[in-house]
Amino acid sequence: MPTIGFAGMTHLGINSAAASAARGFRTIGFDADASLIAQLIASKPTVVEPGLPELLHEYRAKLSFASDPAALAPCDVVYISPDVPTDDAGQSELAGIRALIDSVTPHLGEAALLVVLCQVPPGFTRSLAIPESRRFYQVETLVFGRAVERATRPERFMIGCAEPARALPDALAQFLRSFDCPVLAMRYESAELAKIAINCCLVASVTVANTLAELSERIGADWSEIAPALRLDRRIGQHAYLAPGLGLAGGNLERDLATLLRLADETGSHMELVRALVANSGHRRDWALRVLWETVLTRIDDPVIAVLGLAYKQDTHSTKNSASIALLASLGTVRARVFDPVVPASMAPHARCHAAKSELDACEGADALAVMTPWEQFRKIDPRDLARRMRGRVVLDPYALMNAAACRGAGLAYYTLGVS
Amino acid sequence: MVNHQSAQPQAPKRVVLIGARGFIGMALRRRLEDEGIAQLALGSVDVNLTEPASVERLVTQLRPEDAVVMLAALTPDKGRDAGTLMRNLAMMQHVCAAIEKTGCAHLTYFSSDAVYNLAVSQVTEDTPASPQDLYGAMHYTREIMAKSLAQTPVLVLRPTLVYGVDDTHNAYGPNRFRRAAHKDGKITLFGAGEETRDHIHVDDVAALTVRCLLHKSTGTLNLATGRSISFKELARLVAAQFGKPVEIVETARANPITHRHYDVTHLIKAFPKFRFIPLEEGIARAHREMSARG
Numbered sequence: 001m002p003t004i005g006f007a008g009m010t011h012l013g014i015n016s017a018a019a020s021a022a023r024g025f026r027t028i029g030f031d032a033d034a035s036l037i038a039q040l041i042a043s044k045p046t047v048v049e050p051g052l053p054e055l056l057h058e059y060r061a062k063l064s065f066a067s068d069p070a071a072l073a074p075c076d077v078v079y080i081s082p083d084v085p086t087d088d089a090g091q092s093e094l095a096g097i098r099a100l101i102d103s104v105t106p107h108l109g110e111a112a113l114l115v116v117l118c119q120v121p122p123g124f125t126r127s128l129a130i131p132e133s134r135r136f137y138q139v140e141t142l143v144f145g146r147a148v149e150r151a152t153r154p155e156r157f158m159i160g161c162a163e164p165a166r167a168l169p170d171a172l173a174q175f176l177r178s179f180d181c182p183v184l185a186m187r188y189e190s191a192e193l194a195k196i197a198i199n200c201c202l203v204a205s206v207t208v209a210n211t212l213a214e215l216s217e218r219i220g221a222d223w224s225e226i227a228p229a230l231r232l233d234r235r236i237g238q239h240a241y242l243a244p245g246l247g248l249a250g251g252n253l254e255r256d257l258a259t260l261l262r263l264a265d266e267t268g269s270h271m272e273l274v275r276a277l278v279a280n281s282g283h284r285r286d287w288a289l290r291v292l293w294e295t296v297l298t299r300i301d302d303p304v305i306a307v308l309g310l311a312y313k314q315d316t317h318s319t320k321n322s323a324s325i326a327l328l329a330s331l332g333t334v335r336a337r338v339f340d341p342v343v344p345a346s347m348a349p350h351a352r353c354h355a356a357k358s359e360l361d362a363c364e365g366a367d368a369l370a371v372m373t374p375w376e377q378f379r380k381i382d383p384r385d386l387a388r389r390m391r392g393r394v395v396l397d398p399y400a401l402m403n404a405a406a407c408r409g410a411g412l413a414y415y416t417l418g419v420s
Numbered sequence: 421m422v423n424h425q426s427a428q429p430q431a432p433k434r435v436v437l438i439g440a441r442g443f444i445g446m447a448l449r450r451r452l453e454d455e456g457i458a459q460l461a462l463g464s465v466d467v468n469l470t471e472p473a474s475v476e477r478l479v480t481q482l483r484p485e486d487a488v489v490m491l492a493a494l495t496p497d498k499g500r501d502a503g504t505l506m507r508n509l510a511m512m513q514h515v516c517a518a519i520e521k522t523g524c525a526h527l528t529y530f531s532s533d534a535v536y537n538l539a540v541s542q543v544t545e546d547t548p549a550s551p552q553d554l555y556g557a558m559h560y561t562r563e564i565m566a567k568s569l570a571q572t573p574v575l576v577l578r579p580t581l582v583y584g585v586d587d588t589h590n591a592y593g594p595n596r597f598r599r600a601a602h603k604d605g606k607i608t609l610f611g612a613g614e615e616t617r618d619h620i621h622v623d624d625v626a627a628l629t630v631r632c633l634l635h636k637s638t639g640t641l642n643l644a645t646g647r648s649i650s651f652k653e654l655a656r657l658v659a660a661q662f663g664k665p666v667e668i669v670e671t672a673r674a675n676p677i678t679h680r681h682y683d684v685t686h687l688i689k690a691f692p693k694f695r696f697i698p699l700e701e702g703i704a705r706a707h708r709e710m711s712a713r714g
């Protein structure tokens with residue numbers, strides 16, 4: 001069996017390496033950060049991902065980690081797998097990945113294959129100074145919070161290569177076949193754009209849901225009644241992204257839209273759809289602020305707002321483009337009590353922020369509650385406990401974690417997405 | 421959107437109002453007085469901005485530490501032609517020339533929502549300006565003239581339909597409806613009054629302007645409430661203020677129906693605790709004030 005290497009041990013690399021080991025391949029993970037490697041050796045990953053510590057521990061015999069790139073020398077396939085950061089405009093910062101490739105390639109064997117796994121814009125892989133026969137791009141489909149599931153049971157592989165009609169090299173083909181899913185070979189640029197196309201479709205779907213959910217709120221419809229009907233349409237599907245949310249967050253979807261807009265600017269392609277997706281995301285991100293403004297901020301002097309959740313979604317520590325962080329930044333001098341199971345309150349960009357010890361502690365004396373991240377544990381909140389602890393009655397539950405009728409039964413004024 | 425140059429509110433040393441005797445100017449003067457902020461109120465009788473000599477006249481009045489609020493404009497009822505446009509631009513040219521000579525701590529330019537295309541039904545500060553007439557083109561040009569001033573922090577305010585008892589204009593809306601109901605006992609609508617618009621009370625315009633002055637805000641801000649109602653609903657609101665029946669008359673529609681809604685999220689972010697005067701209360705207040713004056 002080939003030996004598989006992963007260079008870059010952040011979210012993407014760690015999960016992918018764990019999945020490789022779980023398929024029985026000898027797997028070597030490299031990162032120049034020695035402290036990060038030390039934690040991985042101890043099966044204590046620095047990223048929050050359900051099931052990851054267990055997977056690392058279970059397959060530790062197949063896994064090794066090193067902070068010296070020379071450790072990758074025995075590998076038949078080396079994935080370039082760091083998370084690529086984005087700047088404030090959502091554009092990928094590629095200097096780091098180029099430096100990583102430069103640091104790794106001198107240590108690879110003559111026949112070793114290099115596969116770019118991280119998110120890069122179309123044209124990146126072709127630009128690398130590595131022989132085409134050894135140079136590949138693979139679309140990553142990692143989802144924060146479901147990374148282990150996505151890495152161990154992929155739906156398909158999309159591989160960018162110089163000549164799609166030619167069979168993939170044995171080592172790469174053997175590795176990919178082990179996951180027992182379709183492998184689609186295509187030219188480099190197609191694969192790089194395929195990644196963006198997937199995300200663009202997801203964003204379009206979410207934006208349809210967000211747009212019509214807002215309209216539902218204003219005309220007396222209930223989006224939660226509509227979405228199941230759409231899912232039964234085969235052209236839309238059971239797994240369509242139809243749950244309304246608070247705009248795009250996390251950075252990856254935003255990165256792809258930014259890439260499309262840049263390419264449109266450069267090529268003259270019509271891209272008003274994408275501009276509309278971006279604008280709608282910004283609009284929906286401020287939903288909670290607008291509701292709080294109408295119900296509390298303009299009615300109560302010196303109100304206290306309880307905010308549950310800082311992460312941009314559940315099961316992650318990431319706050320990139322988090323709607324909760326945006327809300328707290330907009331609340332200015334309004335007092336806030338904040339709790340997140342993973343993210344410390346010190347991350348909140350807010351001067352009058354109290355770090356609560358628990359969900360209910362955050363609600364103590366609050367005039368309004370905004371549940372801004374759909375952490376599973378927030379589903380267990382009893383509305384009657386809220387009513388007892390809160391000074392006010394307003395509850396914003398955009399993700400509908402709580403039972404609306406139970407909230408109203410407890411005397412709370414309940415607001416969620418998609419219904420008035 | 422706007423950025424507050426002063427995170428904490430801090431009164432300017434003096435506010436100079438240019439165009440102080442107009443509808444908004446008078447409300448702003450009252451508000452500044454209430455807040456105890458020093459002001460210099462200039463009207464067209466003090467300085468005729470259409471004349472080149474107004475530059476030197478202003479130079480003798482302005483101080484570098486002043487916060488200047490430019491409200492003066494020849495409104496559409498004074499003319500919608502190219503000549504009015506050029507006179508309006510000359511007025512701004514003279515104000516800018518004076519500020520270039522004296523400097524000022526902060527400039528607020530009162531623009532208008534006429535810079536937006538009326539066909540755009542949803543407007544934010546990010547909506548591209550696309551004026552459809554010379555009045556809107558005038559305001560947008562003046563905005564650019566203001567922002568072109570070197571080293572002057574500039575705020576552009578774009579009020580939507582402003583109402584209040586002192587409105588001297590008779591534009592289609594609350595003021596005309598109230599006067600018509602009072603005089604004729606009836607309110608005449610265009611079509612069935614289907615169009616929706618956002619109406620802001622002049623006291624809210626003044627209050628928001630003073631907040632911007634206190635924070636030395638820069639950027640662009642729409643002055644709108646975020647709530648739009650149809651002219652028919654508005655007519656009913658106005659009619660309900662009268663003790664006698666007021667007829668609401670519909671007419672044949674001459675123009676297509678247009679709607680206008682404001683997303684005021686940027687305003688909320690700038691002033692999270694600001695409370696607008698509800699339209700019902702504002703209409704009632706204007707009615708009481710009109711009645712008290714006889």
